[in-house]
Amino acid sequence: MDCKSCTEDMTAYLDGELNRARFREIEGHLEGCLPCLEELESLKRSGRLVESHLPELEPKPEIWNNLTAKIAAAQETKRRGGLLSFCAAHRWKAAAAAIAASVVLATGLWGFWNHQQSEKALRQYMSEYIQKRDSHIHATRARASDARGETRTADSDHAEYSDNPFVEVRAEPFDNPFRSEAQ
Amino acid sequence: MSPARNFHPRLFLFAAALTFLTLPFILAGPEFQAGSQPAELGKMRSIAESQHEIVMSLIRKKEFSQALSEANKIFQLNWPPNQEAPLRKDLLYFADQFLHGGQAAIGLQLLETNLKAFKNNASRAAILKEKGYLHKNMGQEDKAIECFREAQRLEKIDK
Numbered sequence: 001m002d003c004k005s006c007t008e009d010m011t012a013y014l015d016g017e018l019n020r021a022r023f024r025e026i027e028g029h030l031e032g033c034l035p036c037l038e039e040l041e042s043l044k045r046s047g048r049l050v051e052s053h054l055p056e057l058e059p060k061p062e063i064w065n066n067l068t069a070k071i072a073a074a075q076e077t078k079r080r081g082g083l084l085s086f087c088a089a090h091r092w093k094a095a096a097a098a099i100a101a102s103v104v105l106a107t108g109l110w111g112f113w114n115h116q117q118s119e120k121a122l123r124q125y126m127s128e129y130i131q132k133r134d135s136h137i138h139a140t141r142a143r144a145s146d147a148r149g150e151t152r153t154a155d156s157d158h159a160e161y162s163d164n165p166f167v168e169v170r171a172e173p174f175d176n177p178f179r180s181e182a183q
Numbered sequence: 184m185s186p187a188r189n190f191h192p193r194l195f196l197f198a199a200a201l202t203f204l205t206l207p208f209i210l211a212g213p214e215f216q217a218g219s220q221p222a223e224l225g226k227m228r229s230i231a232e233s234q235h236e237i238v239m240s241l242i243r244k245k246e247f248s249q250a251l252s253e254a255n256k257i258f259q260l261n262w263p264p265n266q267e268a269p270l271r272k273d274l275l276y277f278a279d280q281f282l283h284g285g286q287a288a289i290g291l292q293l294l295e296t297n298l299k300a301f302k303n304n305a306s307r308a309a310i311l312k313e314k315g316y317l318h319k320n321m322g323q324e325d326k327a328i329e330c331f332r333e334a335q336r337l338e339k340i341d342k
């Protein structure tokens with residue numbers, strides 16, 4: 001073994017990363033080569049120096065924040081690039097996915113619209129009946145008021161009862177349904 | 184006399200006898216088809232007529248709880264299906280009378296109790312609409328909407 005080869009693997013030798021045969025070769029060379037032994041001692045000293053100053057080399061929090069932000073940005077770029085590259089590589093799959101998404105969206109919108117329409121129809125159905133019943137109640141009260149001999153004003157007559165369909169329909173007082181049909 | 188010449192008078196006699204025997208049932212019409220005898224139905228209608236007058240009298244006297252109890256008796260009778268129309272008319276009329284008397288809750292109770300006596304979709308829809316109206320009058324908007332929704336569904340089935 002020559003000195004150059006020994007120096008190249010010296011750091012690995014110190015870190016215990018070499019296999020058994022290589023380790024013995026370097027060990028044998030170091031026993032007979034003073035410059036390489038000095039080089040080894042120098043490396044050891046450097047290592048100890050770094051270890052002794054390690055607390056001073058602790059990175060500041062700002063550095064970690066910057067690093068984290070850069071990593072996140074890099075990942076985002078990679079993700080976007082990934083989706084675009086997936087679309088470019090699998091055009092048919094991307095098109096099918098887009099169509100499926102459109103169908104789902106359209107179905108959802110149609111369902112929502114349909115629900116809105118049916119609710120609107122229900123409200124109308126409800127308000128028609130309520131209006132009909134309210135006008136019937138007004139008419140019944142008016143008849144009761146007339147029966148008691150109270151006088152209503154012309155304005156209230158016109159405003160409330162002129163278009164009431166029940167005034168004509170139920171002009172006759174309600175009779176017992178069983179009696180009327182039996183006769 | 185040959186058998187061929189005797190056939191027609193015998194057939195005529197048989198048809199006449201058959202008609203005579205089935206005539207009462209044909210004339211009874213729907214009441215017979217519904218499974219109630221006319222006499223029994225007449226009795227039920229007479230009871231209902233009296234009950235109606237009793238209920239109206241109690242409402243006029245503002246004895247609403249008693250009126251509700253008496254009204255329920257009308258609908259608890261074993262009515263044939265073809266009597267739904269007068270029953271429905273009476274039920275809605277009573278509910279209206281309770282509402283006029285400021286007793287919407289009792290009217291509602293009357294409708295809820297007797298809805299099950301009605302099998303026809305149109306009748307059930309009419310009762311449910313009135314029920315919804317009473318709920319609305321009592322400020323129960325959600326229950327009113329549910330009643331109207333069900334009534335609308337029943338009417339759609341009939342269409």
